[in-house]
Amino acid sequence: MFEQSISILAQKLRNKDFSSVELTRTFLDRIAKLDPQLNSYISISEDLALKQAKAADELLANGQGSSLTGIPVAHKDLFCTQGTLTTCGSKMLHNFVPPYESTVTQRIKEAGAVMLGKTNMDEFAMGSSNENSFYGAVKNPWNLDTVPGGSSGGSAAVVAAGLAVAATGTDTGGSIRQPASFCGITGLKPTYGRVSRFGMIAFASSLDQGGPMAKSAEDCAHLLQTMAGFDEKDSTSSETETEDYLTNLNTPLTGLKIGLPKEYFGDGLDSQVAETIMTAVKEFEKLGATVKEISLPNLQLSIPSYYVIAPSEASSNLSRFDGVRFGHRCEDPKDLLDMYMRTRAEGFGGEVQKRIMVGTYALSEGYYDAYYLKAQKIRRLIKNDFVAALSEVDVIMGPVAPTTAFAIGSKTDDPVAMYLEDIYTLSVNLAGIPAMSIPAGFVGDMPVGLQIMGNYFAEAKLLNVAHQFQQHTDWHLQTPTMAKGA
């Protein structure tokens, strides 16, 4: 039951093969049995889930509901959920129960989906390994000694292990795509502004974007159909019309022009990952696509540009955590300054404090032009590279990460090594274009993700390209051994 697609589950719920309450119970039992090995959930909302499942069954019995009605999903613990603890992976918000609901979770709730719980993540979405969570590291279901990736590591792990049908994630520099790659699932980072940021706890506001994480492109399409669209509560929400993400899934790929950026296949890329990616690209050629080499010459500069812009925006966004209105407050503050300083030192973990300080430095008097402004100019160069490339090809393909999932603890000592991991994902956020990670094969026992990048608002095209690949391959249908144990 846990391995089936949203379309099939929706059909079976309508056929009364099983009820949403039964389906939800199955997932809650799996979570109870398997999650202690993974630590992928921060909180499990059993009572709420069963209540929502019962309501879904009533809707379905009346012939109502959408394709998500009665489907059990999980939300990254960065989306505010009214009345349900929302920690953002931080001690700072260990007691925060939001008085309002994020637009993404609101829309998914209104579509009738069941919320199983909130997933673990790197604190404030800062990290590429999920080791920066106050609630402990998440384990990769394919090998419990390795990381699931980050920052949406919990969401990737729950989908891979069959502890939710699908999940939401957010992506500021690769936080949907890299964990999707490491855990062998499908993830989509939409165009900036496509999905509302209202009620998402902000990290870097000009880069953050929520998106779906699921077993297949088709399942992602079902979720995006519900998540995407203009929201007046988000001042950067796009008014561009949404497409129907499901109707074009079966369009043949004959004549599709694929660009392979030579910078994505240079030094630093694991040779077996490269081989896996090239085998996947050949599969697209069999489906009628043509391939040409392209160049994104400023790729290397995405790392310094991102590691100025993201921390600068974080330094500003995270100033709201001051111990006054919500979250942690230190004991016995002697005055206001002491309260701010100790509250923030106690509430934030090391990586978050480091990034706040990098941002504070970059924005401080005398340094603004050399850092923040310079980074924004380079950001335009990076965007221009993509605009030029996408005028020649329909989609760009390459790896998501230089390697498969690495061992827990192996990169925590070197502050820069972890940042270099993000080389293939950061530029997409700087440019604001959409991109996906889809399972493309394995190196040893570990999954490899293929990245597919497209033009602004070309989500339907990306999903079509990914879906066609998944109609002809079965990498996305593989299940880790630990998930079969319950």
Next chain:
Amino acid sequence: MSIDKQDVLKIAHLARLALNEEDAVQYQHSLSSVLSLVEQMQSVNTDGVEPLSNPLEMTQRLREDVVTESNRREEFLANAPQTEAGLFLVPKVID
């Protein structure tokens, strides 16, 4: 690019983060590595390049100046560490 311990303490103060001596030494090392990493930007010629702050280059959307929120004072106060008489309570600011 390297910074000294005094720089770290100054940045930490601006960011309102209480650091002890040991933390300051550790952050001196890690902040220096990050700043060296971002230093490579300086070798790029960006003369005449306009900074990009919003990837879609959108301008701020304005809305009508009307009240759209209802009064939910109690709900918002419920998350506060300390409240009194319907207000957020903080340590004494003025003697």
